[in-house]
Amino acid sequence: MESPENQDYVSAAQAEARFKEILGSKPEWKHLVNSQTIEHLSRQVTWPFRQSLHQMERVKQESHISTALDRSSILAGAEDRQYVPRKPSPSRGIAAFANGGSIDVLIEAGSIWLSDDQLQYEVQEAVSVPAGSYATSEIAQVETITKLHTVTELTAYYEIRLDKSQSAKISSLRIEVDEGMGLLEWSLYPRLLNTNEHSRAFDEFYSSLDELGIRFGNGDFGRIPEMNATVKVTLKLTEGESELLPGQNLTFFGDSADPNIGMITAQTQTAITGGRAREGIEEIRNNAIYNVLYDNQLVWDDDYRFSIRRRWPEALWVNVWGEQEQEQVHGLNQAWINKIFISAYSPDNPDVLSEIVTGMEEPMNRAYIAVEPNLKPYHLIIHATVPRTVVRSTAELSIRERLEFAYGLNSPVRLEEIRLHDMYDLLNETGYFTGAGALLTIDIVGDINSNGLDDLVYLDVQGSTIQVQYG
Secondary structure (H helix, E strand, C coil), rough: CCEEEEEECCCHHHHHHHHHHHHHHHHHHHHCCCCCHHHHHHHHHHHHHHHHHHHHHHHHHHHHCCCCCCHHHHHHHHHHCCCCCCCCCCCEEEEEEEEECCCCCCEEEEEECCCCCCCCCEECEEECCCCCCCEEEEEEECEECCCCCCCCCCCCCCCEEECCHHHCCCCEEEEEECCEEEEEEEEEEECCCCCCCCCCCCEEEEECCCEEEEEEEECCCCCCCCCEEEEEEEEEEECCCCCCCCCEEEEEEEECCCCCHHHHEEEEECCEEECCCCCCHHHHHHHHHHHHHHHHCCCCCHHHHHHHHHHHHCEEEEEECCHHHHHHCCCCHHHCCCCCEEECCCCCCCCCHHHHHHHCCCCCCCCEECCEEEEEEEEEEEEECCCCCCCHHHHHHHHHHHHHHCCCCCHHHHHHHCHHHHHHHHHHHHCCCCCCCCCCEEECCCCCCCCCCCCCEEEEECCCCCEEEEE
């Protein structure tokens, strides 16, 4: 049975009409065309046909990343474009370690401490806790897993795939290869660009089976690991978005080089927050489509910001500029030639700027320079009059929350342009200032201008004056 020409969907009525048309052309069936028997027979014959058409359309739909519905299809399309989804990032904060003994105790970097909900937290920097006192150190919600793999084949583009259950939680990984000379670290080169036959390089890929994998070179672009070489894969796993409130107990877990570790008690000093989930499937679909525009080639400042925000999603504010912009603000200086300046801010990761500068691949004949952001707060003076049907404390809280979300330092969607009429629109949306006698006046106090480089201009909501009264 043939489908109507140039038609993707065939309804039941259309299929039945076409079936009767075919039978009507047969003399022995012509007198039965309008009978109930033919109607029942047409349903039996045309249903598999329509179902097959539907299946073909679904296959056609799943073959395009922009129309696919299944996760595996979207991931396959992203893999075809050599796109690796953004990894999750861990929550971070400060923990306090108290020493109840009579001798100093060393808390090693990488030591593991468990929360009451059995999440693992690793100490980021070693700290010595004096006897009878306490010390603090940053902790991150990560779990370190080490895997050893033996190279079984001397072949180009040798691959190692990681477990699906772990791939979703990997925030970072480190590759070391022992080819008979001890473990040597190999570096990530996306698409194996800028490598040669001697480069200890690997690339990452993400398969349609939700597996993160690593791929080595072909002998021209990146070395081929030697037969029977040992590959050590060190994974940092995280739950991504998690929160641990201040004052929560932490329990030591594992081994320590200091036998007096049992004298240490630990609690969270600050909230352990700021983690980010891995990239969602719709983000993967869109970013895989537009990733080819950037192609991991760092040429323009927007390219740098895009790349940095993918690898360090906790960075709420990022700016990148070159020597020309630096000279426009600070004048001529030979020290700025062939320099790329990076400034970044994260409330959850105070070391994000140093991590970016050391983690970014340096372009040829260029060097990265870290510039601490220049925080420039400004304030508001708000006088508001609301009807007596509105609770004043509720109105003030709503005003502060809206301003914090739109203009606050730690807002992930902070507005870069500061315009008074936008603030009026934002607060008028609450509905508190539309009744009889309602009034709202907003004055900006402070410098809201930015030099366009390292100036991070934000609204200090806590230091602003917000007075709400009844009309």
